[in-house]
Amino acid sequence: MFIQIEPTSDIPIYTQLANQIIELIARGQLKGGDTLPSVRALASDLSVNMHTVNKSYHELEHKGIIRIVPKSGAIINPIVQEGITNENSRRIIEQLKPIIAEAIVLGMSPEVIQEQTTSILITLKGE
Amino acid sequence: MFIQIEPTSDIPIYTQLANQIIELIARGQLKGGDTLPSVRALASDLSVNMHTVNKSYHELEHKGIIRIVPKSGAIINPIVQEGITNENSRRIIEQLKPIIAEAIVLGMSPEVIQEQTTSILITLKGE
DNA sequence: GAACTGTTCTAATATATGTATAACAAACGA
DNA sequence: TCGTTTGTTATACATATATTAGAACAGTTC
Numbered sequence: 679m680f681i682q683i684e685p686t687s688d689i690p691i692y693t694q695l696a697n698q699i700i701e702l703i704a705r706g707q708l709k710g711g712d713t714l715p716s717v718r719a720l721a722s723d724l725s726v727n728m729h730t731v732n733k734s735y736h737e738l739e740h741k742g743i744i745r746i747v748p749k750s751g752a753i754i755n756p757i758v759q760e761g762i763t764n765e766n767s768r769r770i771i772e773q774l775k776p777i778i779a780e781a782i783v784l785g786m787s788p789e790v791i792q793e794q795t796t797s798i799l800i801t802l803k804g805e
Numbered sequence: 806m807f808i809q810i811e812p813t814s815d816i817p818i819y820t821q822l823a824n825q826i827i828e829l830i831a832r833g834q835l836k837g838g839d840t841l842p843s844v845r846a847l848a849s850d851l852s853v854n855m856h857t858v859n860k861s862y863h864e865l866e867h868k869g870i871i872r873i874v875p876k877s878g879a880i881i882n883p884i885v886q887e888g889i890t891n892e893n894s895r896r897i898i899e900q901l902k903p904i905i906a907e908a909i910v911l912g913m914s915p916e917v918i919q920e921q922t923t924s925i926l927i928t929l930k931g932e
Numbered sequence: 933g934a935a936c937t938g939t940t941c942t943a944a945t946a947t948a949t950g951t952a953t954a955a956c957a958a959a960c961g962a
Numbered sequence: 963t964c965g966t967t968t969g970t971t972a973t974a975c976a977t978a979t980a981t982t983a984g985a986a987c988a989g990t991t992c
Contacts, residue, residue, distance in 0.1 A: 690949060697903040704906040716968060727951050732969075743910055749958040749968045758912025766911045770904060771921055776824040777900045778925050779831040783870055784893045785885025788926045794898055795922050798905050799915045817980060843937060854982045859938075876937050876989040 679708075679715065683724050691726055695734040700743060703754060704802045710756025714744065742766075806835075806842065810851050818853055822861040827870060830881060831929045837883025841871065869893075 681698050702708040721728040738744045746752045808825050829835040848855040865871045873879045
């Protein structure tokens with residue numbers, strides 16, 4: 679697991695960690711059925727507190743990305759193949775909207791926004 | 806100004822406000838040169854504290870979206886026409902990446918992600 | 933000159949974030 | 963079986979962020 683935490687970032691550590699795990703799954707470097715390190719092991723690895731890692735894992739579980747088996751470990755769910763749910767789709771769009779609005783106001787043209795989106799998709803999935 | 810604040814949201818009030826002002830500018834409902842209400846007037850209007858509105862305005866100024874003239878008011882900068890700066894572009898991409906990664910993991914196909922991006926752009930700019 | 937403006941200051945409260953320790957009970961592995 | 967590991971839970975503490983409140987100040991506006 680190649681994870682890098684910046685303790686001084688304005689993004690909370692547990693969010694940084696959750697985001698990076700999501701990115702690893704999107705890239706296919708973590709697959710459905712793979713197990714995540716124990717909260718203690720990963721915490722020690724990243725030099726952060728056990729509870730901080732635990733909070734990340736529960737955020738991922740709440741989003742439906744992993745499942746936590748008590749007293750056992752955390753397992754990555756397979757990437758959903760049947761298409762995204764309406765609820766999740768709505769959430770994603772609500773998150774994208776303000777960022778795209780900001781991009782427009784800062785002078786990024788719709789064409790460039792599309793290009794950058796494509797670029798990110800290629801980076802993540804190779805498509 | 807049609808602004809709606811949800812006090813119980815997990816998104817801070819000052820962020821909600823800044824986002825909505827940005828969206829109004831992106832939509833063209835606020836234009837370069839337009840003035841924003843005074844911090845006291847808008848705070849009263851939204852039933853929030855003056856300092857919360859002030860924090861929003863300063864966030865917008867920090868992003869280069871408005872300028873604040875001390876003892877006078879806040880004026881919207883024109884939408885940048887010369888293209889986005891590299892620094893701003895980098896920031897936008899860093900914000901988009903984790904959301905797009907999450908969309909992929911939750912089963913949104915690259916094609917649908919592109920479609921939704923287009924849809925948001927149309928909603929905002931009519932393009 | 934009165935009203936309004938953003939600024940600054942102090943203060944209080946609530947919530948969020950992160951760390952530190954410890955104990956518990958279930959699961960795991962040898 | 964038995965020791966180790968696991969996630970869980972509880973308490974405590976420190977710091978930062980978010981929000982509100984009230985007041986005073988000095989420049990701007992009309």
